[in-house]
Structures are given as structure tokens and as C-alpha cells.
Amino acid sequence: MAAAATDAAASDAADTAASASTAATTTTTTTTNTATAAATDATADTATAAAAATTASTAASTTTTTTTTTATVGGAATATTGLVLLLLLLILLLLQQLLPLPPVRLPLPLLPVSLTLPLLLLLLLLLLLLLLLLLLLLLLLPLPLLLLLLLLLLLLLLLLLLLLLLLLLLLLLLLLLLLLLLLLLLLLLLLLLLLLLLLLLLLLLLLLLLLLLLLRLLLLLLLLLLLLLLLLLLLLLLLLLLLLLLLLLLLLQLLLLLLLLLLLLLLLLLLLLLIIIIIIIMLLLLLLLLSLLLLLLLLLLLLLLLLQLILLLQQLVLMLLLVLLVLLLHCYL
Numbered sequence: 001m002a003a004a005a006t007d008a009a010a011s012d013a014a015d016t017a018a019s020a021s022t023a024a025t026t027t028t029t030t031t032t033n034t035a036t037a038a039a040t041d042a043t044a045d046t047a048t049a050a051a052a053a054t055t056a057s058t059a060a061s062t063t064t065t066t067t068t069t070t071a072t073v074g075g076a077a078t079a080t081t082g083l084v085l086l087l088l089l090l091i092l093l094l095l096q097q098l099l100p101l102p103p104v105r106l107p108l109p110l111l112p113v114s115l116t117l118p119l120l121l122l123l124l125l126l127l128l129l130l131l132l133l134l135l136l137l138l139l140l141l142p143l144p145l146l147l148l149l150l151l152l153l154l155l156l157l158l159l160l161l162l163l164l165l166l167l168l169l170l171l172l173l174l175l176l177l178l179l180l181l182l183l184l185l186l187l188l189l190l191l192l193l194l195l196l197l198l199l200l201l202l203l204l205l206l207l208l209l210l211l212l213l214l215l216r217l218l219l220l221l222l223l224l225l226l227l228l229l230l231l232l233l234l235l236l237l238l239l240l241l242l243l244l245l246l247l248l249l250l251l252l253q254l255l256l257l258l259l260l261l262l263l264l265l266l267l268l269l270l271l272l273l274l275i276i277i278i279i280i281i282m283l284l285l286l287l288l289l290l291s292l293l294l295l296l297l298l299l300l301l302l303l304l305l306l307l308q309l310i311l312l313l314q315q316l317v318l319m320l321l322l323v324l325l326v327l328l329l330h331c332y333l
Contacts, residue, residue: 128162156276163265163272170258170265177251177258184244184251191237191244198237202230 209223 156272156279160269160272160276163269167262167265170262174255174258177255181248181251184248188241188244191241195234195237198230198234202227205230 205223205226209220212219212223
């Protein structure tokens, strides 16, 4: 009995020691896991903070770059606008001081409005300002393909309008030159009439001289003086005629130059029309490509639906075969 009690006490002590060691091991493992989880959480918090700092620095640099680019573009556009407006004011002041031009009516039935040449020059300079702003936008801003094509189309349309205004100015200058030519022709006719009158006066004076030679010798000197004066007048008239002829030649040269400019402008207009037609054809081709892509997507969807239907039919056939096999087995059994 004593030995049995001793064995029971020893087994109880061993069980107690095993329980204590198991509890200690469990406590150590729990503490280690808690420490590892805390370290992992701290590492994750550090990585999150670093990512947030990187994102904030990237956003700040992007905002700074965007603000700098916008300020540069705005400053360039504002400076260009100011310079063009100052040039416009200077040119208008010079034209007002040097060339006080009268208002010119356009000889077109579609535009029955009286315009002046400074007003047309103002329109031309405003169009040039718009062209400069569009070129700055095209050069400084990164734009997609379709928006770039639309801006190019707008730029070409503005160029067309500018060329049309230049043609209108050239036509007005041609009209003014034609008016000057008419005035010069009228002056030439008047001078020719004066020459004829002077020749008639000379003839009359010669007749008078012949008549008065016998009567009074004293009048001879006076008549000679008159003849000299008339000869001087004739020389002056001849000089005026030569000057008018030179002016006519210069005006003819100007007319030829203006005609050449008109031909060049017409060629430029034709080239711009060709470029616009090519851009429109490119846009239509893009639309056709998009429509073809949509059709291909629809065909792919239809093919997928057909494949699903075929799979469903296969499953139904397999199910029917299984049912038939089950029925056959049942009938056989």
C-alpha cells in the first residue's frame, strides 16, 4: 500500500511538472507572437508613412511644375498680346499722322458697309495675334491627336481669313491706284488742252507780229518777251508731262506687283484648301476605323454568345445521355 501511494504521488508530481512546463512554453510562444506582430505593425506603419511622404512630395512637385508651366504660358501669351497691341497702336498713330486716308466703300454687294483702311489693318493685326496665340498653344501644351488636328484646322481657317483680308486690302489698293491713274489721265488731258491753247496763242501772236512789224517796231520787244515766257511755259508743261509719265510707269509697276501678289495669295489659298481637305479626310478615316473596331467587338460578342450556346447544348446533350443511360440501366435491372 505504501508503494502504491508513493507511485501515485510521483505520478501526480510528474503530471504537475509537465503541466507547468506546458504552460510556460505556451506563455513564451504567446509573448513571442505578440512581439513579432507588434514589430510587423510598426514596419507596416513605417512603410505607410514613407509611401504617404513620397506621394505628398510627388503631388507637390507635379503641382509646382503645372503652376510653373501655366505661369510661363500665361506670361508668354500676355507679353505677346501686349507687344502686338503696342505695335498696333504705333502703326495706327503713324497712319493717322502720315496718311489721312478717306473712308473707302467696298464695291461688293455682300458687304455694303463703309470701312477704312486703318480698320482693315486693325482686323489683320488682330488675326495675327490670334495666330500667334494658337502657335504658342500648339508649341507649349501637350495635346492629344484629335485636339491637335482640330487646332490645326482652326489655325488654317484663321490663315484663310487672314489671306482673304489681305486680298481685300490689295483690291482696295488696286482701286485707289486705278483712281489715281484716272486722275493722272485727266491731268494729262488738261495739260494737252493747255498746250493746244498755248499753241493757238502762239500762232495768234505770230500773226500779230507779222501785222505789227510794219506798224510799230516798239512792240517787237514786248512780243519777244511774251514768246520767251510762252516758251518757258511750254518747257514747264513738258517737264510736267515727263513727270506724269514717270508716275504712270511707277503706278503700272505697282499694279504688276500687286497682280503678282494676288496670284501668290490665290496659290496659298488653294494650298490651304487642299490641307483642310486632307485633314477632314483623315478625321473621316479615324471615324471609319472606330466604327470598324466597334463592329469587330460586336462580332466577338456574338461569337462568345454562340460558344456559350454551343456549350449549353453540349451540357444538355450530356444530361440527356446520362438520363437515357440511367433509364436503360433501370430498365435492365
